[in-house]
Every structure is written in C-alpha cells, then in structure tokens.
Amino acid sequence: xxxxxxxxASAIERALTELGISPPxxxxxxERPARLEHGDYATSVALELSKQLGKNPRSFAQEIIxxxxxxxxxxxxxxxxxxxxxxNFRLMYSHLHESLLELLRQGEDDFARSELGHGEKIQLxxxxxxxxxxxxxxxxxxxxxxxxxxxxxxxxxxxxxTEYYVNDTGGQIRTLGESLLAxxxxxxxxxxxxxxxxxxxxxxxxxxxxxxxxxxxxxVKENLAAIKASLLNLNINFDEWFSQASxxxxxxxxxxIEILAxxxxxxxxxxxxxxxxxxxGDNRDRVLRKSDGYFTYLAGDIAYHRNKFLVRGFDRVIxxxxxxxxxQVASLKAAMSALGIEAQRLEILIGQMVSxxxxxxxxxxxxxxxxxxxxxxxxxxLGPAVTRLLSLSSSLDRAAVIDIEEAKSTSMDNPAxxxxxxxxxxxxxxxxxxxxxxxxxxxxxxxxxxxxxxxxLELIRTLISLPDVxxxxxxxxxxxxxxxxxxxxxxxxxxFYHDCPILAEGIEEDLLQARxxxxxATQIGLRVALFLVGIEAPEQM
RNA sequence: GCCCCUGUAGCUCAGCGGAUAGAGCAGUUGCCUUCUAAGCAAUUGGUCGUAGGUUCGAUUCCUACCGGGGGCGCCA
Numbered sequence: 001x002x003x004x005x006x007x008x009a010s011a012i013e014r015a016l017t018e019l020g021i022s023p024p025x026x027x028x029x030x031e032r033p034a035r036l037e038h039g040d041y042a043t044s045v046a047l048e049l050s051k052q053l054g055k056n057p058r059s060f061a062q063e064i065i066x067x068x069x070x071x072x073x074x075x076x077x078x079x080x081x082x083x084x085x086x087x088n089f090r091l092m093y094s095h096l097h098e099s100l101l102e103l104l105r106q107g108e109d110d111f112a113r114s115e116l117g118h119g120e121k122i123q124l125x126x127x128x129x130x131x132x133x134x135x136x137x138x139x140x141x142x143x144x145x146x147x148x149x150x151x152x153x154x155x156x157x158x159x160x161x162t163e164y165y166v167n168d169t170g171g172q173i174r175t176l177g178e179s180l181l182a183x184x185x186x187x188x189x190x191x192x193x194x195x196x197x198x199x200x201x202x203x204x205x206x207x208x209x210x211x212x213x214x215x216x217x218x219x220v221k222e223n224l225a226a227i228k229a230s231l232l233n234l235n236i237n238f239d240e241w242f243s244q245a246s247x248x249x250x251x252x253x254x255x256x257i258e259i260l261a262x263x264x265x266x267x268x269x270x271x272x273x274x275x276x277x278x279x280x281g282d283n284r285d286r287v288l289r290k291s292d293g294y295f296t297y298l299a300g301d302i303a304y305h306r307n308k309f310l311v312r313g314f315d316r317v318i319x320x321x322x323x324x325x326x327x328q329v330a331s332l333k334a335a336m337s338a339l340g341i342e343a344q345r346l347e348i349l350i351g352q353m354v355s356x357x358x359x360x361x362x363x364x365x366x367x368x369x370x371x372x373x374x375x376x377x378x379x380x381x382l383g384p385a386v387t388r389l390l391s392l393s394s395s396l397d398r399a400a401v402i403d404i405e406e407a408k409s410t411s412m413d414n415p416a417x418x419x420x421x422x423x424x425x426x427x428x429x430x431x432x433x434x435x436x437x438x439x440x441x442x443x444x445x446x447x448x449x450x451x452x453x454x455x456x457l458e459l460i461r462t463l464i465s466l467p468d469v470x471x472x473x474x475x476x477x478x479x480x481x482x483x484x485x486x487x488x489x490x491x492x493x494x495x496f497y498h499d500c501p502i503l504a505e506g507i508e509e510d511l512l513q514a515r516x517x518x519x520x521a522t523q524i525g526l527r528v529a530l531f532l533v534g535i536e537a538p539e540q541m
Numbered sequence: 542g543c544c545c546c547u548g549u550a551g552c553u554c555a556g557c558g559g560a561u562a563g564a565g566c567a568g569u570u571g572c573c574u575u576c577u578a579a580g581c582a583a584u585u586g587g588u589c590g591u592a593g594g595u596u597c598g599a600u601u602c603c604u605a606c607c608g609g610g611g612g613c614g615c616c617a
Contacts, residue, residue, distance in 0.1 A: 047597055083560050272615050290615040297617045323611045326545055394554055399610050421579050429576050498581045
C-alpha cells in the first residue's frame with residue numbers, strides 16, 4: 001500500500017481499537033476504488049468483520065465512521081457509507097498536490113523506488129538458449145520479460161544479478177560440429193543435425209581442422225557472439241555469461257554428485273547413477289551419470305544451481321524457462337531439497353510458447369529444421385521498442401500469438417508509439433518554453449493547488465500510483481503491470497495536453513508554472529517506467 | 542494416463558477477493574489559425590468455457606468436466 005493508504009488504514013485500526021475490536025488478520029485493507037464516485041479511498045473492513053462480530057455491516061460501518069480516529073485523517077473532506085457496508089473516503093485535492101510535490105522533489109532517481117527487497121540477493125537466469133543457432137522469436141519474448149523483471153526488482157530494493165547459462169558442451173555441440181563439417185564439404189548435414197542456412201555461413205568462415213569438437217567450438221563461439229549482439233539490439237545486457245563446460249571442467253559436477261551420494265540420495269542401476277528424485281517430490285527418479293560415463297544435462301544443472309546458492313551465496317534464484325523445459329522443474333527442485341537447499345528459494349517461471357501467424361497461416365519454427373523465425377528479424381521488422389512493448393503487454397503464462405502482418409501494419413498506431421509520443425510531447429513543451437524565454441520557477445514558488453480540472457487531477461492520480469505499481473510488479477514478477485500503467489499514464493497525459501494548454505495565449509503565469517511542473521512530473525514518471533521496461537524515452541518523434 | 546499453462550468484446554490482450562468487467566485494433570461519427578492530429582472526444586460490441594463449492598461478496602480461490610498449448614529421454 002502507498003503512503004496515503006497506510007495513513008488511512010492505520011486510522012481505521014485506531015478506530016477499531018476505540019471500539020474495542022481487534023483488526024483483521026493481515027491488517028486493514030484500504031483500496032482505491034475503480035470509480036471516482038466511490039471516493040478516493042475505500043475500505044471493506046466492516047463487511048469483513050461484521051459476521052464474526054454478529055453485527056449488521058452497515059451499522060458497524062457507521063460506528064467506525066463516527067470514531068475520533070477517522071475524523072483525524074489528513075486531508076479528509078467527507079466519508080460515505082455505501083452499498084452493503086463499504087466506507088468511502090473523499091479527500092481534499094490538497095492530498096494530490098502534496099503527493100505531486102513529493103514526486104517532484106524525489107525526481108527521476110528516487111520516485112517509485114522502494115526498500116521492499118531490503119537488498120535481498122537474487123540471481124536471475126533467463127534466455128540461456130543453446131548456442132547452436134540464432135535466437136528465435138520466443139527467446140525475444142522471454143528475454144524482454146527477464147530483463148524487465150530485473151529492472152523492476154532493482155527499483156524495489158532487491159540486489160539482482162542476471163545470468164545467461166551457456167550450454168557449450170554435450171552431444172549437441174558435437175552434432176553442431178558435424179553439421180558444420182558436412183556443410184564445408186558441400187554435403188547435407190546429418191538427419192538429426194542442424195539444417196539451418198546459418199550453418200552454411202559458419203562453414204565458410206571455418207578454416208580449422210576436420211575435427212568435430214573443434215568445429216563445434218568454433219560454431220558455438222560464433223553463435224554466441226551473434227546472440228549477444230541480438231540481445232544488445234533489444235537493450236539487454238547480462239551481468240554474467242556462465243559456461244556449462246567451465247562447471248564440468250572445474251570438477252564441480254563430480255563434487256556435487258559425491259555429496260548427493262554421501263547423503264544417500266543416489267543409487268546405481270543398469271550401469272547408470274540415479275538421483276532418488278521421487279523422495280523429494282519428483283514423479284520419477286533421474287539419471288545423473290549415464291552408462292557411457294558422461295553426465296546428464298541435469299547433473300550439470302544441479303551443480304550449477306548448487307554453485308548459485310552455496311558458492312556464490314544468493315538468497316534466491318529465479319530461472320525463466322520456456323514451457324518446453326518445464327519438465328526440468330520438479331527434478332531441479334528435488335535435487336535442491338536433496339542438497340539441503342529449501343526448494344522455495346528456487347523460483348522457476350515458465351514462459352509459455354510464442355507462436356506466429358501471418359494472416360490465417362501458422363508459421364512453424366524449429367531450430368533443428370532450420371526454419372526458425374529469428375529474433376534478429378523480428379526486431380528489425382518492428383524495432384526494439386515495439387518488440388519489447390508487445391511482449392510485455394501480456395503475461396508470461398499466456399501462449400502469445402503474434403500476427404506478423406498486424407504487428408507490422410499497425411506499427412504506426414502501436415501503443416509503444418502512443419507512450420513514447422507522450423514523452424516527446426513533453427520534451428517539446430520544454431523546448432518551446434525555453435525558446436520563448438519562459439523561466440521555470442523554483443518548485444517552492446509554484447502554486448500547485450491551481451491544478452484542479454478533472455484532466456489535471458486524473459493525471460496526478462495516475463502518476464502517484466506508480467510506486468505501488470512497481471512494488472506490485474516486483475512481488476508478482478509481473479512487468480506487464482508497468483506497461484499497463486504506462487498506457488494509462490500516456491492516456492491521462494494526452495487528455496491533459498489536449499484540454500489544458502500551458503504555453504498558449506492568455507494562460508496566467510501561475511497556472512502556466514503549475515502546469516509546467518505537472519508536465520515535468522509526467523516526464524519523470526514516464527522516464528522511470530519506460531526505463532523499467534527497457535524502452536527508450538525519445539526527446540522527439 | 543500423469544504434470545504445468547490457458548479459455549474475458551469480431552481480433553490481440555489487461556484485469557491486486559470487492560461496487561456498473563477494461564484497453565488497443567477493427568466498425569460508425571465529430572475535432573487541426575493553438576505547446577507535434579503518432580493526438581482528443583462520442584458511439585457500437587460481453588451468459589468472463591460449463592457445472593458445482595468456499596465467501597457478506599468470485600472473472601479472480603477450490604473441485605470436476607469440456608476446448609487449446611506445452612511437457613512426461615541414460616537429449617539438451
């Protein structure tokens with residue numbers, strides 16, 4: 001809850017105390033009603049408590065309203081008893097002006113920043129696509145998500161490190177090397193190899209020996225460079241690129257398996273070493289070391305996650321997996337439990353598959369078959385802002401459908417431009433103000449209380465809700481809430497811009513100054529929120 | 542068969558247990574001597590998959606069923 005809600009909630013708690021009633025478990029909830037006619041803030045506490053107290057909710061609400069504590073709520077203008085027992089609070093506009101002033105004093109660095117996370121150390125792993133080819137559209141989707149979650153968590157006071165786990169070892173690298181060598185000698189790649197055209201390009205650049213592993217390593221290096229470049233195109237940078245080979249070479253996998261074995265969590269069967277995962281909540285046991293002596297992917301992943309928790313000391317680890325890797329979740333959590341790490345500290349978010357349609361036609365893609373729709377292509381078609389906004393407009397849980405035709409054809413009235421345009425318009429106002437020699441007064445000299453038309457008040461209301469939205473997005477790992485807020489803020493601003501001229505003839509100097517400050521505050525809000533979703537705030541369009 | 546996600550306007554999607562369910566696109570219609578019309582305003586469009594349950598109150602939580610997607614390897 002934001003500051004104002006907390007003020008009111010604590011007043012209600014004092015009111016209950018006056019009446020000799022203990023507050024509900026989890027505290028009194030105060031919310032902002034969807035409709036303005038229901039007041040600025042409302043509580044349903046009377047409805048919640050009336051049954052256990054054997055009271056009529058409406059008369060109980062009336063008792064609360066009449067307490068001294070309620071009458072002392074700052075900025076209080078009126079109270080209403082509504083519906084089955086809601087208490088609606090109406091505040092004077094001064095509460096909005098006070099909050100606006102606070103926002104302006106905090107500025108871009110501090111507004112909507114909180115200490116919710118108390119510096120908790122979080123490691124956030126996402127994308128982690130195998131470096132066997134270019135990133136596809138789904139990777140772009142989840143990458144935008146992961147990056148935005150990082151930004152939002154940091155704003156809420158968490159200490160976040162992002163990481164890309166590079167699967168640079170194992171059978172797939174061998175397969176990749178085989179495919180490359182085949183292409184170099186102008187042959188078709190193996191049937192289960194990588195068929196993509198990009199392998200032909202890699203083969204042209206490769207002048208090493210006819211060695212599958214050498215060729216594979218070369219291809220990985222090249223692919224990884226391409227992956228980094230595409231992510232950078234989307235304004236995404238990782239703190240760490242963690243090599244799977246490095247963890248195997250360091251002996252950490254052996255070490256981890258020995259620990260699991262010493263704890264009696266493993267057994268041998270048919271020449272392989274198994275993890276007794278069923279004992280820890282998985283629905284089947286899992287192989288750690290194959291009968292050919294090689295470790296499974298899972299074994300490496302367990303060692304890697306052990307490293308995150310026990311070697312690097314993260315309090316919490318968040319992984320974002322694609323839905324096609326959902327099967328790993330139970331195994332990995334089981335392994336953590338077996339290692340004595342509470343499974344709750346490992347949080348795995350699943351990104352549902354992204355599909356493409358072009359008109360009525362479904363576009364299928366698969367990395368092995370080579371007909372992937374690359375992230376590179378998508379970003380070049382739509383631009384980074386539209387790509388990020390489109391992916392952050394829906395929840396990670398939903399299997400998104402992108403209509404390529406529509407994404408392209410509607411790009412001119414895309415919400416991304418709608419939001420960016422608001423920012424550009426504000427920048428333009430300040431450019432014009434400067435060119436006309438308008439002096440922007442010191443904040444303390446500006447009568448913000450002149451802002452009282454519905455447009456101005458609505459804009460302020462939307463603006464000051466951002467701190468709550470950010471914390472909520474952080475807790476729920478839901479950066480799409482920031483996008484929703486941006487859309488509503490842009491809408492409130494465009495309405496204000498249309499109806500409330502700032503620099504036009506006949507606008508009194510005091511009002512001009514107040515409106516300039518409101519524009520300034522909007523600029524701050526836009527810049528903060530656009531940064532959180534990784535979208536550029538343009539000065540002009 | 543088992544596990545995960547999902548079903549909201551013609552389409553793509555929001556929606557923190559609350560009051561009359563929202564946005565964009567698509568449709569219809571107004572507004573540029575003005576700080577950028579990439580804008581504003583009006584209007585059409587809904588049995589929130591179905592049936593139960595919990596609750597003062599359910600689109601939201603629980604159960605079952607029906608549709609859609611994904612996963613159930615000594616692949617990664």
